[in-house]
Amino acid sequence: MNGGGEFDFIERVRRRELARSVQEKHTSLVTRHSSLLKGIGDDAAVLRPRAGFDLIITTDLLVEGVDFRLEKGWTSPRDLGHRALAVSLSDAAAMGARPRFCLLSVGVPRALWRGRFLDEFYEGVRALADVHGVRIIGGDTSRTPGGVVIDSIVLGEVRRGRALARGGARAGDQIFVTGALGGAAGGLKMLESGAVRTSRGRAGRGLLLRQRRPEPRVEWGALLSEKGLATSLIDLSDGLSSDLAHVCRESGVGARVEAASLPVDPLLARAGVGADEALRLALDGGEDFELLFTADPRRASRLPREVGGVPVTRVGEVTGERSKVRLVRDGRATLLKPGGFEHFRRDA
Amino acid sequence: MNGGGEFDFIERVRRRELARSVQEKHTSLVTRHSSLLKGIGDDAAVLRPRAGFDLIITTDLLVEGVDFRLEKGWTSPRDLGHRALAVSLSDAAAMGARPRFCLLSVGVPRALWRGRFLDEFYEGVRALADVHGVRIIGGDTSRTPGGVVIDSIVLGEVRRGRALARGGARAGDQIFVTGALGGAAGGLKMLESGAVRTSRGRAGRGLLLRQRRPEPRVEWGALLSEKGLATSLIDLSDGLSSDLAHVCRESGVGARVEAASLPVDPLLARAGVGADEALRLALDGGEDFELLFTADPRRASRLPREVGGVPVTRVGEVTGERSKVRLVRDGRATLLKPGGFEHFRRDA
Numbered sequence: 058m059n060g061g062g063e064f065d066f067i068e069r070v071r072r073r074e075l076a077r078s079v080q081e082k083h084t085s086l087v088t089r090h091s092s093l094l095k096g097i098g099d100d101a102a103v104l105r106p107r108a109g110f111d112l113i114i115t116t117d118l119l120v121e122g123v124d125f126r127l128e129k130g131w132t133s134p135r136d137l138g139h140r141a142l143a144v145s146l147s148d149a150a151a152m153g154a155r156p157r158f159c160l161l162s163v164g165v166p167r168a169l170w171r172g173r174f175l176d177e178f179y180e181g182v183r184a185l186a187d188v189h190g191v192r193i194i195g196g197d198t199s200r201t202p203g204g205v206v207i208d209s210i211v212l213g214e215v216r217r218g219r220a221l222a223r224g225g226a227r228a229g230d231q232i233f234v235t236g237a238l239g240g241a242a243g244g245l246k247m248l249e250s251g252a253v254r255t256s257r258g259r260a261g262r263g264l265l266l267r268q269r270r271p272e273p274r275v276e277w278g279a280l281l282s283e284k285g286l287a288t289s290l291i292d293l294s295d296g297l298s299s300d301l302a303h304v305c306r307e308s309g310v311g312a313r314v315e316a317a318s319l320p321v322d323p324l325l326a327r328a329g330v331g332a333d334e335a336l337r338l339a340l341d342g343g344e345d346f347e348l349l350f351t352a353d354p355r356r357a358s359r360l361p362r363e364v365g366g367v368p369v370t371r372v373g374e375v376t377g378e379r380s381k382v383r384l385v386r387d388g389r390a391t392l393l394k395p396g397g398f399e400h401f402r403r404d405a
Numbered sequence: 406m407n408g409g410g411e412f413d414f415i416e417r418v419r420r421r422e423l424a425r426s427v428q429e430k431h432t433s434l435v436t437r438h439s440s441l442l443k444g445i446g447d448d449a450a451v452l453r454p455r456a457g458f459d460l461i462i463t464t465d466l467l468v469e470g471v472d473f474r475l476e477k478g479w480t481s482p483r484d485l486g487h488r489a490l491a492v493s494l495s496d497a498a499a500m501g502a503r504p505r506f507c508l509l510s511v512g513v514p515r516a517l518w519r520g521r522f523l524d525e526f527y528e529g530v531r532a533l534a535d536v537h538g539v540r541i542i543g544g545d546t547s548r549t550p551g552g553v554v555i556d557s558i559v560l561g562e563v564r565r566g567r568a569l570a571r572g573g574a575r576a577g578d579q580i581f582v583t584g585a586l587g588g589a590a591g592g593l594k595m596l597e598s599g600a601v602r603t604s605r606g607r608a609g610r611g612l613l614l615r616q617r618r619p620e621p622r623v624e625w626g627a628l629l630s631e632k633g634l635a636t637s638l639i640d641l642s643d644g645l646s647s648d649l650a651h652v653c654r655e656s657g658v659g660a661r662v663e664a665a666s667l668p669v670d671p672l673l674a675r676a677g678v679g680a681d682e683a684l685r686l687a688l689d690g691g692e693d694f695e696l697l698f699t700a701d702p703r704r705a706s707r708l709p710r711e712v713g714g715v716p717v718t719r720v721g722e723v724t725g726e727r728s729k730v731r732l733v734r735d736g737r738a739t740l741l742k743p744g745g746f747e748h749f750r751r752d753a
Contacts, residue, residue: 058463058496094459095570098655100499100640101463101561103568106454111442114462115406115449116543116558118510122550148406151448162466162510162556195464197556202470206549208510208556210464213449220451222443292448307446 058101058160058195066163066175066198071097073179074193091157091214093194102194104158110214115148117141121204131248134174136269137207138181144294145211146189146273147346151292153221153282154213156189156275161196162208169205189275219282221290221350224307228377230288230351232312233360235274236367238297239335240322242342244268247328260327267322271346276365278348286360287350296343299395301382304351311378314393316386320370340384341396351375406449406508406543414511414523414546419445421527422541439505439562441542450542452506458562463496465489469552479596482522484617485555486529492642493559494537494621495694499640501569501630502561504537504623509544510556517553537623567630569638569698572655576725578636578699580660581708583622584715586645587683588670590690592616595676608675615670619694624713626696634708635698644691647743649730652699659726662741664734668718688732689744699723 058067074096091110095103106112119125119141125132132140142159149156161182165175186193191211244264274292281287289308291300297319301312316336322345325335352360360369376383384393406415422444439458443451454460467473467489473480480488490507497504509530513523534541539559592612622640629635637656639648645667649660664684670693673683700708708717724731732741 058465095568099570099572100496100638101461101502101559103500103563103570104460104462105565106460108456112452112454112460113449114452114506114508114543114558114560116508116510116545116556117406118512118545118547118554118556120512120547120549120554123512123548148448152451154449158462160462160464160558162464164466164468164471164554195462197464197466199466199468200471201468201554203551206466206468206512206554208464208466208545210462210508210558211449212462215451217453220443222447222451224447290448 058197066165067097067196069175070179070193070196093158093192096192096194097196102160107214109217111217111220113149113152113154113213113215113220114210115145116208116210117144117148119207119209121206127205132269134177135181138178139185139270141207141209142182142185143271143273143346145209146185146191146275147271147292147294149211149213150273150275150278151290151348152213152215153219153278153290154215155279156191156211156213158192158194158212159186160194160210163196164199164201164206166201166203166205170200215282219285221282221287222307223289223291223304226289226304226308226310226351226375228310228375229354230375231354231357231371232314232349232351232373232375233369233371234293234297234320234347234349235277235369236345236347237320237322238293238345238347239339239342240264240267240324241271241344242338243322243325243328243330245344258328260324263324264328268344271344273346274348274367277367280364281350284359286356287352290348290350293345293347293349294343296341296396297349298340298382298393299343300349302380302395304349305380305382309379311376311381312373313376313383313385313390314373316384318370318372340393406545414513415445415544417523418527418541418544441506441540444540444542445544450508455562457565459565459568461497461500461502461561461563461568462558463493464556464558465492465496467555467557469554475553480617482525483529486526487533487618489555489557490530490533491619491621491694493557494533494539494623495619495640495642497559497561498621498623498626499638499696500561500563501567501626501638502563503627504539504559504561506540506542506560507534508542508558511544512547512549512554514549514551514553518548563630567633569630569635570655571637571639571652574637574652574656574658574699574723576658576723577702578723579702579705579719580662580697580699580721580723581717581719582641582645582668582695582697583625583717584693584695585668585670586641586693586695587686587690588612588615588672589619589692590686591670591673591676591678593692606676608672611672612676616692619692621694622696622715625715628712629698632707634704635700638696638698641693641695641697642691644689644744645697646688646730646741647691648697650743652697653728653730657727659724659729660721661724661731661733661738662721664732666718666720688741
C-alpha cells in the first residue's frame with residue numbers, strides 16, 4: 058500500500074476518512090463488529106476480527122474499455138465509484154456476509170490525475186459505503202499509460218460456519234431470485250445502440266440506472282445466512298443461465314426453471330423491448346447483481362416476501378440431473394446453456 | 406471474484422491449488438494459523454481468524470509501462486509473479502505480521518491470454534508463496550485493451566496488539582535497516598541505460614536480481630513484532646530518504662543518519678558504480694524492500710546480528726527535530742529531503 062504525496066489518491070481518501078472517524082468517535086457508537094485498529098496511512102491496515110465470526114474476502118477488477126467506458130453518456134466517475142464497490146459488496150452478500158471494510162487500488166492516466174475525476178469517483182464509493190456501513194481502510198494508486206483500472210477489495214463477516222457457498226444445493230430444493238432480472242442488460246443495450254441519446258422515457262432512464270448503479274442485495278444475503286434459510290447462494294453477475302450453471306456444477310445437481318415464473322424487469326416492456334428479447338436478457342444478460350439461492354421446501358415457507366422493498370420469486374427447482382439446467386416454457390423443456398439461449402426449441 | 410471459463414486465469418489457479426491442498430491433507434499437518442474454509446471457486450474466500458491474533462491486509466497495484474516492463478531483457482513473467490507477491494509480502498513484514506493468504510487480480514491483453522505468460526506468472530507467485538507458507542485463496546481476471554495490470558492482496562496475522570506501525574518512533578531511539586541498500590536501484594539503472602546487454606559480470610547480474618526478485622524480510626518483521634523489539638517499522642519501497650520521512654511524520658519526530666554507517670550494497674562498487682552515486686542510490690533508490698525500524702537503545706542490545714542470513718545495521722538515531730531528517734557525512738550534517746539528495750552541501 059502507499060500513502061504519501063499530495064496527488065496520491067489514497068492519501069486524499071485518508072484525510073477524508075480521518076475527518077469522518079473523528080466525527081464517528083464523537084457520536085460514541087459502540088462498535089459491534091470487527092474493529093479497525095489502523096486504516097490508511099501505514100504499510101497495511103490492521104483489523105481485530107470479531108469473535109464467533111468468519112471473515113470473507115473478495116476482489117473485483119474493472120478495466121476501462123472492457124468492463125466500463127468513460128466516454129460521455131456512458132458512466133460518470135461517481136457512478137463508476139458506486140459500481141466498483143457494488144460488485145464486491147454483491148460478492149459479500151452472495152456469501153451471506155455483512156460487508157465491513159473495503160480497499161481500493163486505482164490506476165489512472167496522468168490526464169485524470171489532478172481534475173475532479175478522483176474526487177467524484179471517491180464520492181460514489183463513499184455514498185454506497187455509507188449505505189452499508191462499510192469503512193475504506195486502504196488501497197494503492199498507480200499511474201497508467203492508458204485507461205483507468207480499479208480493483209475493489211471487500212472484507213465481510215459472517216457468523217461462524219454460516220457462510221453460504223455455491224455448492225450446497227440438493228435435488229428437491231426450490232430456486233429463488235431476488236428483485237427483477239434483465240434490467241441492467243437492457244440498459245447496456247441502450248448504451249451500445251446509442252438509444253440513450255434518443256430515448257428519454259422514464260423506463261429507459263430506469264434501465265440505465267440498473268446498469269450504472271447496481272444495488273447489492275446485502276440485507277437479503279445477511280438474512281439468508283443469519284436465519285439459515287438457504288442451501289446455496291450466488292449473485293447474478295454473469296446472468297442466470299451462467300450463474301445457475303455454477304451452482305449446479307459446484308453442487309453436483311441440475312435445475313429446472315419456469316420461464317413464466319421469472320421476474321423479468323417490467324421496465325423492459327415499458328421501454329418497448331419485446332417479450333422474447335426481455336426473457337433472453339433476464340436469462341443471459343448479467344450484471345443485475347440480484348441473488349439466486351436454493352432452499353429446502355420445508356424451510357422456504359419461512360422466507361419473507363420482501364426485504365427492504367426487494368421481493369423474492371420462486372423460479373424453479375433443483376433436480377438430480379447433474380449439471381443439466383432445463384428451461385420450461387409453454388410446457389416444453391429446453392436445455393439452457395450458459396449465456397447461450399436456444400430459442401425455445403424442443404429438447405433433443 | 407470470478408472463476409468460470411476455460412481461459413479464466415483464476416480458474417486455472419484454482420485447479421492447481423486444489424491439487425496442492427489435497428497433497429497437504431495427506432501430509433496431515435495441523436494448521437496452527439488462521440484456517441481457510443473456502444478458497445477459489447466461490448463468490449468470496451472464507452477464513453476463520455486465529456484467536457488472539459489481529460489481521461493485516463494490504464494491496465499493491467502494478468501497471469505495465471509504469472511499475473514494470475515486459476519487453477525482452479526487462480522482466481520475465483516468472484519474475485513478475487515473484488515481484489507482484491513480494492511487494493505485498495513486504496508490506497505484511499513491515500507491520501510485523503506473518504503473511505498467510507494472497508489474492509491476485511490480473512488484467513491481461515488478449516494476445517497473452519492463451520500463451521505461457523499466465524502459467525509462468527503463476528509459477529513465480531507460487532514459488533515465493535511456498536517459501537513463506539502463503540496460500541492463494543482468490544482473485545479476479547479481466548481482459549485489458551493494452552498492457553498487463555496486477556493487483557496483489559495479502560492477508561497476514563500478527564499477535565493481538567503487536568502490529569508495528571510507522572508512528573511509534575521516539576526521540577533517542579536508534580535507527581536500523583536490514584540487508585543492503587541501493588542494489589535494486591542499481592539494477593534498474595542498468596536496465597534503463599541498456600548496460601544489461603553489455604555487462605555480464607557477476608556483480609551486474611546480482612544487481613539485476615535485486616531489482617527483479619526482491620526478497621521480502623518476513624522473518625525479520627515477525628521477529629521484531631514477536632519479541633517486541635521495535636518502536637516503529639516500515640519497508641524501504643520508496644527509498645530510505647522518503648520512507649524515513651514517513652516514519653518521522655507519523656511519529657512526530659526527526660532523524661539523524663550517518664552516511665558512513667549505511668549498508669550500501671557492495672555489488673554497486675563491484676559493478677563499477679562510484680561511491681557518491683552508490684550512496685545516492687542507497688538513500689533515494691527505493692525498491693530494495695529491506696526493513697527500516699527504530700528501537701529503544703535499552704532493547705537494541707537484544708537484536709540478533711542477523712536473521713536467516715540477513716544482517717541488520719544501525720544507521721542513526723531519532724531526534725526531537727520534528728520532520729527533519731539530517732544526513733551526517735564527514736562530520737557535516739545536511740538536510741535529507743525525500744528522494745532529493747542535496748549533494749552533501751553544508752546546512753543552511
